Amino acid sequence: MTFDNASQEAPAEGARLTAAQIFAVAHATGEDELKRSSVGLALSGVAAGLGMGLTGLGAATILAAVGPEAPAAHLLAALLYPIGFIVVVMGRAQLFTENTLFPVLVVLATKKHIVKTLRLWVIVFAANILGALLFAVLVMKTPALSADLREALSILGEKTVGSGDFAQIFFSGIIGGWIIALMAWLVSAARHSIGQIVIVYLTTFVVGAAGLAHCIAGSGEALAAMLDGRITAGEYGMWLAAAALGNIVGGVLIVSLLNYGQVMGSGRDIERAGQTLDEVVQDSSDRHEKERNGERPDDA
Numbered sequence: 001m002t003f004d005n006a007s008q009e010a011p012a013e014g015a016r017l018t019a020a021q022i023f024a025v026a027h028a029t030g031e032d033e034l035k036r037s038s039v040g041l042a043l044s045g046v047a048a049g050l051g052m053g054l055t056g057l058g059a060a061t062i063l064a065a066v067g068p069e070a071p072a073a074h075l076l077a078a079l080l081y082p083i084g085f086i087v088v089v090m091g092r093a094q095l096f097t098e099n100t101l102f103p104v105l106v107v108l109a110t111k112k113h114i115v116k117t118l119r120l121w122v123i124v125f126a127a128n129i130l131g132a133l134l135f136a137v138l139v140m141k142t143p144a145l146s147a148d149l150r151e152a153l154s155i156l157g158e159k160t161v162g163s164g165d166f167a168q169i170f171f172s173g174i175i176g177g178w179i180i181a182l183m184a185w186l187v188s189a190a191r192h193s194i195g196q197i198v199i200v201y202l203t204t205f206v207v208g209a210a211g212l213a214h215c216i217a218g219s220g221e222a223l224a225a226m227l228d229g230r231i232t233a234g235e236y237g238m239w240l241a242a243a244a245l246g247n248i249v250g251g252v253l254i255v256s257l258l259n260y261g262q263v264m265g266s267g268r269d270i271e272r273a274g275q276t277l278d279e280v281v282q283d284s285s286d287r288h289e290k291e292r293n294g295e296r297p298d299d300a
Contacts (some may be wrong), residue, residue, distance in 0.1 A: 003125070017189045025188040025261040027109060030102035033094070036118045038123055041094055045124040049122035049131015049216065055084030056221035057139065059208065060153035064146075068155050074211070077156075081208025082201045084217060085180075089187060089200050094124045096216055096244075097180040100251025108260045128216045136223035150228070157225025160218045161239040169213050169239055173246020174254070176212035179203050181251035185259055213243035 019027070036044075058080030066073050088095050103117040139145050139153060163169060183203040190196045207214055222239060225231045 012268055014085045016214050017191075019259070019263050022185065022189045023105065023259065026102055026185060026259075027105050029188065030104070030106040033099065033111055034106060034120060036120075038119070041120060041123045042127045044092075044094040045096075045127025046131040046134070047091075048088045048095045048124075049128040049133075050126070050135050051087040051091065051093055051131075052084040052095070052216050053132060053135030053139070053220035054087055055081050055204075055208070055217045056153055056156055056224065058083040058264040060149055060156055060221070062238070063156065064091055064148045064152040064232045069153065074084055074159075075209055078205055078208035081217075082204040084220075085183075085204040086197055086200050089183075090193065090197065094127070096121065096128050097127045097177055097214065097247050099124055100177060100248055101181040101184045101194070101256050104256040108256065109264070123124060125215075128151050129219055131255075132216060132219035135220045136177035136227055140224050150224075153221055154225045154228040154230050157218075157221035157223070157228075158230040161211075161222050161225065161231050161235050162209060163213070163239075165243045166238060170246040172211075173215065173243040174250035175210075175246075176207050176214045177247030177250025178254040179207050179212070179250075180214065180247070181255035185255060213246060215244040215247050218243060267296075 033041075059074075059077035062077040062080055063073055066076060068074075070076075085095075087093075089098070099117075099120055103113070103120055107117055140150055145153075164172065180203070182201060186199045186203070187196045190199055194202055206212075206219075207217070220238065222231065222236050226233060226236050
C-alpha cells in the first residue's frame with residue numbers, strides 16, 4: 001500500500017485531519033523508526049526509560065506531601081503521573097508502548113518488515129527497562145532524594161506490583177496499552193505542540209488515576225521498591241510480563257488493527273482522501289457502469 005501526496009496534505013486551518021491523513025502521518029513515523037540504527041534505538045530507549053521515571057517521581061512527590069493514607073491521595077498523585085509521558089513523547093524518545101502503533105501500521109500496510117519491527121520491539125523494551133533501572137538506582141541508592149520521598153516512591157512501586165494476580169494485571173495492561181496507543185494516534189492528528197501536550201496529559205492521567213498497568217511507567221517505581229526490599233525480583237518479573245503482554249494486546253488489537261481497518265476497509269480510502277466528494281461519487285458511478293457493461297474496473 002502506498003500513500004499519495006493528496007492523502008498527506010494538511011487541511012485548511014481549523015479543519016481536522018481525516019482518518020486517512022492521520023494514518024499517513026503515523027505510517028511515516030513508523031517508517032522513520034524502523035530505519036533507525038540499533039544503537040540509536042537503544043540510546044533513545046534508555047533516555048525514555050529514565051524520562052518515564054518522572055511519572056513515579058511526580059506522583060511520589062504528592063504522596064510524600066499529603067501522606068499515602070490521606071483521602072484521595074492516589075488520585076491527587078495521578079495529577080503528576082503524565083509528566084514522564086509528556087517528556088518522552090514530546091522529546092521523541094523511544095517508548096515501547098508507542099511502538100505497538102507506528103511500526104505495526106507499517107507492517108499492516110506493506111505486509112512486510114515484521115523482523116524489523118520485532119528488532120525494534122526487543123531493543124526498545126530492553127533499553128526502556130535499563131533506563132528505568134538506572135532511574136531507580138539514582139533515586140534509591142544516592143542521597144538525591146529525602147527519605148520521605150524515597151519511601152513514597154517505594155510504596156508506589158509496591159502498590160503497582162501488588163495490584164493483582166497475573167490475569168488481573170494482564171487485562172489492566174490491555175486497557176493501559178489501548179489508551180497509550182490511542183494517545184499516539186491522537187498525537188499524530190494534533191498539529192500544534194500545545195494540543196499534543198493536552199492529549200498526552202489527559203489520556204495518561206486516566207491511566208494513572210485508574211491504576212492501569214503500564215510496563216514502562218510502572219517499572220521505575222517497581223524497581224525502586226525492589227531496591228528498597230519491598231518486593232522481590234520474581235514479583236517484579238511476573239508483573240512486568242503480565243503488563244507488557246497486556247500492553248501489546250491492547251495497542252496492537254484495539255488501536256492498530258481497528259484504525260488500519262477503518263482507513264483500509266474498502267481498499268480505496270487512501271485514494272479517496274485526495275478526492276472531492278463529487279469526484280468520489282463520479283468514480284463510483286463509473287465503476288458501476290463498467291460492471292453493468294461487463295467490464296473490469298481499473299482498480300478492481
